[in-house]
Amino acid sequence: MSAAVAVPVPGRLGDRRTRTLAYVGLAVLVVLGVLVAGTLAGDAAQTTDLADRNLGPSAEHWFGTDRLGRDMLARTLAGLRLSLVVGVAAAAVSAVVALLLASAAAVFGGVVDRAVGWLVDLFLALPHLVLLVLLAFALGGGTGAVVAAVALTHWPTLTRVLRGRAREVMSSDYVAVSRQLGRGRWWIARHHLAGHLTGHFVVGTVLLFPHAILHEAALSFLGLGVDPGQPSIGILLAESMRYLTAGAWWLAVLPGLCLLVVVKLVDAIGENTRALLDPRSHHL
Amino acid sequence: MTAPLLEVRGLEVDFLQYERGLRRRAVPALTGMDLTARAGEVVALVGASGAGKSLLAHAVLGLLPPNAVERGTVAVDGEPLSPEQRRRLAGHGTTLLPQSASFLDPLSRIGRQVRRTARLAGHADPRRAAEQALAERGLGREVLRRYPHELSGGMARRVLVAMAVLTRPRLLLADEPTTGLPTDLVRTTLREFRVLADAGAAVVLVTHELRAALDVADRVVIVRDGRTVDVADPAGFTGDGAALAHPYTRALWQALPGNGFRVPEVR
Amino acid sequence: MLRADDVWFRYGSAQPWTLAGVDLQVADGEVVGLCGPSGGGKSTLARVLAGHLRPDRGRVTVDGSEPRARRGPHPVQLVLQHPERAVDPRWTIRRALAATGAGDDAIAALDEELVRPTWLDRYPHEISGGELQRVNLARALLTRPRFVVADEITASLDAVTQARIWALLLERCRAAGIGVLAVSHDRLLLEEVAGRIVDRTPVPDRGPA
Incomplete structure (x- = not known):
């Protein structure tokens, strides 16, 4: 019964929301730590020391060194930072595209809505990675091209989610009531849609990050990504390929694992945020 | 005398919810529900939507969501059962007739x-x-x-x-089974419940339509704001309801269109 | 005078007609009951009258002219069956009432019989269905409509709350000369509230002549 007076219950530390929040907080801290460490490690990542070439992991060089004697830990951190920055930029652009298209579809309806739906279907039907590679190639490679290519291939799924939610809101009784009160489409977009889409938008954007990060690494690995002089994870992995047969496993395994961990953490941030915002699991 | 098939005593249900941040609060949903159904009986549970009728039915089946906190007893065949035990009975003797085709x-x-x-x-x-x-x-x-x-x-x-x-339920919980049906179908559906009960089952009919329930019910349980306020004999719902002891039940009867459509003085 | 003249409507060109040549008049200050089984097109007619849906053929007029869309509140205000769906769940009651364009003063001056001041800062799920339906009614009345269409507004409420809401609605509309179309499956209810009852039976599926 809704009208009943609520009795406060003290929060328990062991409850699910506390654990979820603690996990999200920890994950955010780790990701921020990687960003800061990666920035600080920028110089060390490029410092060559030909006396210490191709060393395995040791107390001095935790992740070993590469063929030019560069410290792999510094290179991994710097690479992760670059991957995060490129991934976040691409995901953000992608999310904004999704938001604009979904809002336009909801506000204008009719032809615009059908056009957006068609565009989403078209892009989802094309093979993701092929399109990504073609775009990056067409745009001439480099950091800018990676951001553009990832942004242009990742908007459809989020657009579909936002469009579905927006449709639900627009066909609700309360929007019909606002219309009969004489409110126009922009007023309804601002006062009804914005509030209902924010949560989905934030979660959707965070969940785009891991995809964008992995695809940046993939493009760089293929040589279509960031400038080879820069230590992106994709480039580290590509370089390591030649030395794997020589037994230099640390060149590939350790940076690869770190990428996996960071991507998993970002993904967990998104999933947990979703669980917190989802009305079905909100109060569990 | 044998124990009733279903006996609900002082059932209270709170929902734990988060307010902003980590503060939790308990929102009371049921604040004192009593219900007895014997084999061979149709018991009508009548009240407005939001009064807690469906919630009671779901509690009996042990189907409340995980953030619900339950107090009081629900006994089947005289034996108090935990929500897990009740859930095991669902479909094996206890059946829910759900509200809509979406089930x-x-x-x-x-x-x-x-x-x-x-x-x-x-x-x-x-x-x-x-x-x-x-x-x-x-x-x-x-x-x-x-x-x-x-x-x-x-x-x-x-x-x-x-x-x-x-x-082949021994206990059937019918949740608003007649809402939106044309009159003849309402009657056929309700007669089904009567037949089931006459064959020895206990039927709990959850409805907000008092008048329809009177035709088949052996007893009418009036529910308001999460609690049982009255258990009335269907025979009392006649004329201007003078035979109805409880003021709320009488007000409900007198407020029906055709019975005076009266708005009670006290709010 | 609210008039529907030979109104045809269907949900999409492949669908059967839901409304086929409907005529209906409600005079100023008159209370008309619209009765019929569920699925008979009552709610569709209600939405057409309030301008939520445009008729495929025929006209809906208020005092002889078709109400212009988006020029302030519609002169025909529809109050819907499910009170909790008619208010944005993220809004407080105050914000929902303010969406009419009514200022703080007008909201504060609302009759306590209709909306209690204590509800204003609560969210829709924090008041009961009957209370929320009173808010919806107040919102419709704040626009100073010429007509109110009440589509099964008490179908999910108990008899006492039903009687109270109808008493409020009829009293307010009588005082302001507002015409009312009361839509319900419950003939006894309509006999209590309406001066005249119109029956609607589902239309046989025929195309317009």
Whole structure:
């Protein structure tokens, strides 16, 4: 019964929301730590020391060194930072595209809505990675091209989610009531849609990050990504390929694992945020 | 005297919710529900939507969501049962007749779903039992091949009744089974409950339509704001309700269109 | 005078007609009941009258002219069956009432019989269905409509709350000369509230002549 007076219950530390929040907080801290460490490690990542070439992991060089004697830990951190920055930029652009298209579809309806739906279907039907590679190639490679290519291939799924939610809101009784009160489409977009889409938008954007990060690494690995002089994870992995047969496993395994961990953490941030915002699991 | 089939005593349900941040609070939903149903009885549970009728039915079946906190006793055959024990009874003696066709699997044909119910209930020949149960409710064989969205509201409701009866319930909880049905179908559906009860089952009829319930009910339980306020004899609902002891029950009766449509003085 | 003249409507060109040549008049200050079984097109007619849906053929007029869309509140205000769906769940009651364009003063001056001041800062799920329906009614009345269409507004409420809401609605509309179309499946209810009852039966599926 809704009208009943609520009795406060003290929060328990062991409850699910506390654990979820603690996990999200920890994950955010780790990701921020990687960003800061990666920035600080920028110089060390490029410092060559030909006396210490191709060393395995040791107390001095935790992740070993590469063929030019560069410290792999510094290179991994710097690479992760670059991957995060490129991934976040691409995901953000992608999310904004999704938001604009979904809002336009909801506000204008009719032809615009059908056009957006068609565009989403078209892009989802094309093979993701092929399109990504073609775009990056067409745009001439480099950091800018990676951001553009990832942004242009990742908007459809989020657009579909936002469009579905927006449709639900627009066909609700309360929007019909606002219309009969004489409110126009922009007023309804601002006062009804914005509030209902924010949560989905934030979660959707965070969940785009891991995809964008992995695809940046993939493009760089293929040589279509960031400038080879820069230590992106994709480039580290590509370089390591030649030395794997020589037994230099640390060149590939350790940076690869770190990428996996960071991507998993970002993904967990998104999933947990979703669980917190989802009305079905909100109060569990 | 044997114990009643279902006895709910002082049932309270709170929902734990988060306020902003980590503060939790308990929002009371049921604040004192009593309900007794004996074999052979139809008990009508009457109240406004939001009064807690459906919640009571779900609590009896142990189907409350995980953030619900329950106090009080729910006893079956005189034995108090935990929510887990009650959940195990669901479908085995205790059956919920749900409110709407949305409880049917939208992706599976009617025949398949009804046969499955019959099989789970242990009918020797599920196919024949299913067809017969539908035919008894005026639904021909063509219905078997349809999907839920291809049924009218009235047909879907009859399919649900057929499935509920197929489980051979000892205790049937019918949640608003007649809302939105045309008058003749309301009467047929309610008569089904009477027949079930006369065959020895206990039927709890959850409804907000007091008048319809009076035709079949042995007792009327009046629910308001999450608590039971009165248990009345259907015979008392006549004339201007002078025989009704409880003021709220009397007000409810007198406020019905056709009975005066009176607005009580006190709010 | 609210008039529907030969109104035809269907949900999409492949669908059967839901409304086929409907005529209806409600005079100023008159209370008309619209009765019929569920699925008979009552709610569709209600939405057409309030301008939520445009008729495929025929006209809906208020005092002889078709109400212009988006020029302030519609002169025909529809109050819907499910009170909790008619208010944005993220809004407070105050914000929902303010969406009419009414200022703080007008909201504060609302009759306590209709909306209690204590509800104003609560969210829709924090008041009961009957209370929320009173808010919806107040919102419709704040626009100073010429007509109110009440589509099963008390179908999910108990008898006492039903009687109270109808008493409020009829009293307010009588005082302001507002015409009312009361839509319900419950003939006894309509006999209590309406001066005249119109029956609607589902239309046989025929195309327009």
